[in-house]
Amino acid sequence: MLANTPAPPYYAVIFSSLLTGDTEGYAGTAARMVELAQRQPGFLGVESARESVGITVSYWVSEDAIRAWHANAEHQLAQREGYRAFYQAFRLRVAKVERAYEFERS
Amino acid sequence: MLANTPAPPYYAVIFSSLLTGDTEGYAGTAARMVELAQRQPGFLGVESARESVGITVSYWVSEDAIRAWHANAEHQLAQREGYRAFYQAFRLRVAKVERAYEFERS
Numbered sequence: 001m002l003a004n005t006p007a008p009p010y011y012a013v014i015f016s017s018l019l020t021g022d023t024e025g026y027a028g029t030a031a032r033m034v035e036l037a038q039r040q041p042g043f044l045g046v047e048s049a050r051e052s053v054g055i056t057v058s059y060w061v062s063e064d065a066i067r068a069w070h071a072n073a074e075h076q077l078a079q080r081e082g083y084r085a086f087y088q089a090f091r092l093r094v095a096k097v098e099r100a101y102e103f104e105r106s
Numbered sequence: 107m108l109a110n111t112p113a114p115p116y117y118a119v120i121f122s123s124l125l126t127g128d129t130e131g132y133a134g135t136a137a138r139m140v141e142l143a144q145r146q147p148g149f150l151g152v153e154s155a156r157e158s159v160g161i162t163v164s165y166w167v168s169e170d171a172i173r174a175w176h177a178n179a180e181h182q183l184a185q186r187e188g189y190r191a192f193y194q195a196f197r198l199r200v201a202k203v204e205r206a207y208e209f210e211r212s
Contacts, residue, residue, distance in 0.1 A: 047197075048157075089209060091108050097201040
């Protein structure tokens with residue numbers, strides 16, 4: 001649901017996308033990538049929602065951890081499928097989280 | 107839909123939330139805040155989606171622009187409503203976008 005991340009600084013990968021109509025296999029691949037990311041060194045958490053736009057924000061300890069995840073072999077195959085079929089368009093932004101606040105209703 | 111932001115660096119405000127059951131007026135307030143944010147100096151774009159989690163990422167030229175938006179009087183009233191009624195929990199993260207990539211299917 002909401003990610004419980006440590007105190008900043010840490011990194012966020014903000015991935016925003018529009019899907020094509022050709023999304024057979026997309027849900028399974030997306031779920032598998034979340035499962036795989038969670039086992040990567042330096043993974044801190046993930047938050048995701050899709051309406052017309054899909055937004056997935058994953059949190060990482062460092063830029064090196066993000067680079068290693070990007071280079072993961074199974075993730076590379078999934079990225080190729082994304083370009084080939086799933087994504088109409090996307091934006092991928094790597095950002096350093098400098099300040100963070102949280103609220104929990106008691 | 108997807109925000110067309112300039113080349114980095116710029117700032118992202120990642121706002122992730124869970125709603126309560128008490129959301130009368132929420133949709134109108136949220137839409138009004140997007141309309142108002144778009145008129146703020148230094149606003150660059152916004153992306154938003156809600157499933158069980160809601161994620162809104164707004165993009166800004168500087169931290170000063172974010173602080174001015176946070177302090178906007180009508181936005182302050184909306185924030186108060188958020189604490190009082192709308193949000194079960196939220197995370198608000200301010201991050202500096204350092205790298206960005208985009209893909210558009212041709």
